[in-house]
Amino acid sequence: MNMRAEIPSDFSMVDADEAMQRASSLVATLRERAPACEAARAPLPETLRDLHQLGLFRYHQPQSRGGMELDYVAIVDISAELARGCPSTAWNVANLGSHHFLLSLYPQQAQEDVWGASRDHLIASALAFPAGRGKKVDGGFVISGSWPFSSGVDASEWNMLAVTIRTAPDAPPTDHRLCLVHKSEYEIVDNWFAAGLKGTGSKQVVCNEIFVPMHRALCMADIRGGEHPGAAANPGPLFRVPLVALGGHTLAGPALGNAQAAFEIFLETNRSRKTHYTAAKISDFQAVQIKVASASAQIDAARTLLRADAAEAMAIARGGQIPDLHTKLKYRKNAAFCVQLCTQAVDTVFSMTGANGLYENSPLQRCFRDAHAIQSHVNFAFDVAGSAFGQHALGGQVRNPML
Template identity: 30%
Template sequence: MSSVLKSDIGHAVPGEDELIERARAMVPWLRTRAAEVEAARGVPADIIEKFREAGFLRVLQPRRWGGYEMNPSVFFKILMEVGRGCSSSAWNLMILGVHPWEFGLFDPRAGDDVWGRDDSVIVASSYAPVGACRRVEGGYVISGRWPTSSGTDHGQWAILGVMAPGEEGKPPVDRIAVLVPRSAYTIIDDWQVCGLAGTGSKSLQVQETFVPECHTHSLADYSMSDRGSMYLFPFTQVFCGSVSAVIVGMAQGAIDLFVEQMATRRNSGNGKQTSASPYVKDRLGNATALVRSSRARLLMMQIETTPIVERRELIPLASRVAYALDIARVGRECDQAVQLLFKALSARGIYLDNPIQRIVRDVMAASNHITQNADDNAGNLGGFLMGEALPPLQYAR
């Protein structure tokens, strides 16, 4: 896109290359902040403000509310750059930056309520359907405690996951997202973890709160509507793909640091330059291949599916099942990549002043995210290819 283009309410829209260059330019600065972010157990407001100023939080936002309404591939590429600098900061960008895309699925009244006065308002989330939910006239009443709301201190609203109840004694009829204002929940600081410690992924406690129908949408339904073409991608492709994209960035950050460190290190036993070891080179080459393959799968998924949604068609089910595994394997393969590098660092890798050990822990934590469940997604794909039914409320309502 040309920088002379405007969003529907007048914001200049930077081009894809410009946005990616802004992200790349932030990497050295984010590196210097990573230890501070981890120690604080949360991303400082000034880093989020830098992301906002760069336009990253508008990339997926609908033009109707001042966004750029770009292809998710642009957001993926930004995350792959920012992730090289500070894992936790990039994770916050991923979570807080993907939510604007979701407003292409909500009733437009939801977007009006959030951005009617200020189109830069940030929305947090917790999609685990762990709270109580009951149907009432005009919407739902929810209550409970939702965990791991990353970057939630920066949000004025939150999207929560719930199971829409069926008739008494019957299974849930849908898996839905509900939008609630900051006044509806209390933030509980329970984020004490070994990886991604700087994401501030605290819990949200909600008392009995009414959520109007227009503040909900189905997470399971995938059907045609009049929403814009960039919002015809499946929710799981955009959300889960964003998680994988930021993991690619983290792992690439480990590769960058490994190359820098090995350029000056010498073997303490024979005095030779460590980078001359064929085993070090082998580990670096294989780690790089794993990360490049992960990146390629995510971007190829967008290349293959963009023409489909631009024709205003839905992504076929067989492709969606395969893409789910393509996305989920990223966590496993990037974790393998950083472990390959870590083992070549010997004792020097375990010191807290070596940033690679933090990335190792961050990628390990990120690869445990539900979106990175390669085991179940492999089983789903294998079973589907052999004619088995898919899990309920996962690919369709």
């Protein structure tokens, strides 16, 4: 059966409420499939089919291309909801869906290269800039590199590979480019054997001396908010949001939904459970009650802060403005802090689960592993984001060419 023939081509009339209902409709199914997704170490074909059918990769695709073009907060809300079922799936929806946003910032010819063939083409990314090297040539760049952690790459037709442009191998970077490369031009190295987020298929990508035309090499200095190379085709306020500043929010949704799932599963399994040794009800222990309240507060705080940042960024974009550096650093600090809160909530819940949580068939052990896998992402290193914010707040200079 041809999956593509069954996928609607236009989701432009789907609003945020409808998108969330569609995400909610998949939660129970994703939870059932989560063990198989982990075993496959990549997105399941049947799950990809469902996500395409419901348009859940296309929440930030331009309406002119049949996408939903929802406000920025959708990336938090939709991925958090899907993560209640399977954090690995949610991680890929957050990643791959956000790349429709990124493609909207490229010159129109690059957009046509991808969406002209199919509006449903998935685009992976490999954003470790030092892992790729490029040199400028007539009409574009020649790039090489070996990039780790390209989530969802097996299912993707294209990839966005990060490179530094140098005048000589040992010279400092003069430019940072995100190069749009077709899957026929790079090799996928099957090395994703991980403790958490097992089902993301975040494999290594390698290419050697390939030519990337100028229109497919997005300059990161051009997407710090406001005007961008794709603005003529995509003038909406969504695409004026500073993506690097809000990069952590892009991936914080799965952490939020994973924490919510852990909380819900704990409540479901412990309302009437008794201890093995004394037969006392778990729910009667005051220490348990207090920890439940603490985890709930951590999750609520993270959700409120993430959504508030996204709403503020959209309001600034609608006003035709660009957030100042203080605000951009605040977004990065807040995203890292919120994921830290989510990890702490999962740890709190898991600490009350006892030995039952250690079994491989327990969804709580998956929540625990996935929480710490998400926390390990560079966007969520609070010491890094917090130090930059604190340095600037105290009057120091913070230099980041992509902010």
